[in-house]
Structures are given as structure tokens and as C-alpha cells.
Ligand SMILES: *[C@@H]1O[C@H](CO)[C@@H](O)[C@H](O)[C@H]1NC(C)=O
Ligand SMILES: *[C@@H]1O[C@H](CO)[C@@H](O)[C@H](O)[C@H]1NC(C)=O
């Protein structure tokens with residue numbers, strides 16, 4: 001062992017998270033990979049500062065949503081669900097967490113866990129966007145290890161939701177955001193099957209007022225791009241190759257069919273978003289933009305997570321045919337609920353959107369209008385009375401004054417003439 005490597009293995013502390021641990025192991029045993037990886041995190045660091053638009057764009061997302069017109073309507077089922085009606089939020093899957101990027105710490109071998117929950121991000125994420133519409137939103141994050149199966153994560157969420165009073169009467173929105181490393185590299189353990197099992201569990205245990213959004217991760221575009229973009233990513237993503245092989249489009253198609261047949265009712269539904277079908281990294285003129293990825297190339301960076309969440313928001317409020325399948329981690333402004341159909345879009349309301357707007361209720365205003373009317377009539381009567389009295393008074397004084405006035409003006413005229 002060279003002194004260089006010996007030093008490394010001393011410096012790198014033990015980290016509980018599996019991903020960080022394996023990278024650490026590789027870093028301390030493979031000097032070539034160590035050099036590649038240091039190059040990767042240095043490029044990511046440079047590219048993160050290569051987005052001067054970030055500051056403005058990220059800070060305007062929530063402001064933009066605050067300008068959305070509020071449309072009043074009755075929320076009577078999954079097809080008429082507005083963002084405002086969502087009361088409980090949860091997200092699971094490796095794309096719901098992010099890696100922090102601090103070059104100093106990474107270079108010191110202090111690898112981040114990549115398990116930071118979206119709600120802890122300082123950039124806009126789905127929970128913050130929904131909060132613009134419902135400040136009372138309850139946000140749940142899974143305390144368990146993110147490597148646990150989706151069913152286990154969903155079980156934890158379900159138990160905590162059930163502890164909320166009146167949870168059956170509150171709309172619950174659950175996002176399932178798997179990446180290539182969710183599930184297992186096997187027929188029965190692949191991400192699509194895990195997602196299906198989790199949906200089934202929720203259907204059995206939270207059948208009332210639950211809306212599930214799934215980000216389909218069959219496409220490997222994003223990660224194939226990353227593998228091509230940097231040799232360190234190629235090595236890092238290599239261990240997920242088997243997962244990708246199992247995560248085929250055809251299995252997701254079957255999941256989709258099963259969901260349509262069994263898990264779409266009036267008070268429970270699942271929407272599967274195709275954003276990543278042909279997803280890819282954004283491009284700089286000289287190569288791929290790796291700043292949206294974490295240092296492990298599989299998770300997002302804080303920046304990448306926020307960009308994705310804004311895109312999920314817009315996809316959710318767009319009819320099925322308008323949803324993009326070619327996601328790129330670049331800035332986009334979040335869409336307001338469409339005035340024509342201000343709901344989270346489902347297959348049903350994408351085809352026909354039936355609803356009635358509640359016009360502003362005139363009755364709460366009525367007492368004020370009547371009061372104003374009475375006041376106006378009183379004022380008018382007073383005015384007439386005063387006018388009447390004044391006129392009468394004027395008539396009696398007018399005669400004298402007229403005589404005096406005419407005398408005065410005639411005197412004046414005489415003066416002028418003279
Ligand atoms: C990165 O980590 C170091 C050491 O913990 C800390 O001093 C520094 O402020 C951090 N940098 C940023 C930008 O957070
Ligand atoms: C939020 O909750 C508080 C108390 O729980 C309630 O008084 C308030 O009206 C709620 N606000 C909205 C916008 O629902």
C-alpha cells in the first residue's frame with residue numbers, strides 16, 4: 001500500500017450510509033478512480049457557479065405561484081382536486097432526497113449521505129410549492145433508511161398519517177420518485193413492482209382521499225448520459241446496471257394497466273408521470289452539465305432536485321397529452337392551475353373537464369350594501385331638508401339683499417363709467 005493510500009483510508013471516516021460507504025471504499029482502494037472522482041466533484045463545483053441565473057430563477061418560483069388566481073370550486077373527488085385541497089404531503093424514493101455539495105468536505109473524504117429530504121432544501125420543492133396554496137400543509141418525511149423497500153417506507157407514512165385526527169377527511173398526496181437504485185436487481189424486486197406493492201398497500205390502508213403521483217423511472221437516459229459524461233460516473237453507476245436491466249418499459253406498462261384497472265376510484269387514484277422516459281442531462285457548449293447530479297451520479301444535487309420538482313409540478317397540472325417525456329434539468333417557470341381546468345390532472349379530466357366555478361357569494365356582502373343604501377337615503381333626505389330650509393331663508397333675505405346688491409353694482413358701474 002502506498003503512503004498516499006494509507007493516508008486516505010485514515011482520513012476517510014466511517015459513514016453509515018451505504019452509498020457513501022461504498023464510494024469511500026472504492027476511493028481508498030482504487031487510486032485511478034480517486035483521481036477521476038476528484039475531477040468530477042471539481043467540475044460539479046465549477047458548474048454550480050456557472051449558472052448566474054440560478055439566484056433569480058429559484059427565488060421567483062414561489063413568488064410566481066403566489067400570483068396564480070384563486071379559483072373557487074367544490075372538490076368532490078380525485079378528478080376535481082385542486083392543489084389548495086391537499087392537506088398532507090409525503091414523498092419517497094431516492095429522487096426525493098439530495099446530496100449536499102461542499103468541495104472542501106468532499107475533498108477531505110467527508111462524504112454526504114445523499115439522504116437529505118426535499119423539505120430540508122433551501123430551494124423550491126413540491127412541499128413548498130403546495131404550501132403557497134395551503135399554508136397548513138402537513139409534510140411527512142420518512143425516518144427509515146431510504147434503502148428500505150417502498151412498502152416499508154409507505155407503511156411508516158401510513159402509520160403516521162393515521163395518527164392525524166380526521167385523516168380520512170383530508171386529501172393526502174404521496175409522491176413516489178424512484179431512481180435507478182430503488183428496488184432490487186430482480187424480477188420481483190424491481191422498482192416498478194415495488195411501486196405497485198406500495199400502491200396496493202395504500203389502497204388497502206388509506207382508501208379515502210389519497211392521490212398518488214409516480215415518476216416513472218424506466219428510462220435510463222439521465223444516467224446513461226451521466227455515464228458518458230464522466231468516467232467517474234461510469235464507474236459509480238456501473239453497480240446499478242443490473243437494476244436498469246430489470247427496470248424495463250414493458251414492466252412499467254403492465255403496472256400502468258394494473259393501476260388503471262384496480263387503483264383508480266372516486267377517492268383514490270394514481271397518476272404516472274412520463275418525464276424521465278427520454279430524460280437527459282442539460283448541455284453546456286463543451287459538455288454535459290453535471291451540476292444537477294450529486295457526487296454519486298445517481299442522486300440529485302440540491303439544484304437538480306429543485307429543477308425536477310418544478311417540472312413535476314407543471315406536469316401534474318398539465319393534461320396527460322401535454323406532459324413532457326424529455327425532461328432536462330434546466331430552469332422552467334412553474335405553471336399556475338389552468339383556469340379552464342384548475343385541478344391536478346388525471347386521465348378523466350384530461351379528456352373532459354367538468355366542474356362549476358363557485359361565483360363570489362353575494363350574500364355576505366348584502367348587509368353592508370343595505371347599510372350603505374340606508375345611509376345614502378338618509379343623507380339625501382337631510383340634504384333636501386337643509387336645501388329646502390336654506391332656500392326658504394334665502395327667499396326672505398334675498399329681497400333685501402337684491403336691492404342692496406343692485407344698488408351696489410349700479411354704483412360700481414356708474415363709478416367705472418366715470
Ligand atoms: C464547507 O465545509 C467547511 C468545513 O466543514 C465549512 O467551513 C464551509 O463553510 C463549508 N462551505 C460551504 C459553502 O458551506
Ligand atoms: C390553518 O390552521 C389553523 C388552525 O389549525 C386555522 O385556524 C386556519 O384557518 C387554517 N388556515 C387555512 C388557510 O386553512
Ligand SMILES: *[C@@H]1O[C@H](CO)[C@@H](O)[C@H](O)[C@H]1NC(C)=O
Nearest residue numbers: 043046047050284286287288
Ligand atoms: C465548460 O465550460 C464552462 C465554462 O463556460 C466550465 O465552467 C465547465 O467546467 C466546462 N465543462 C467541462 C466539462 O470542462
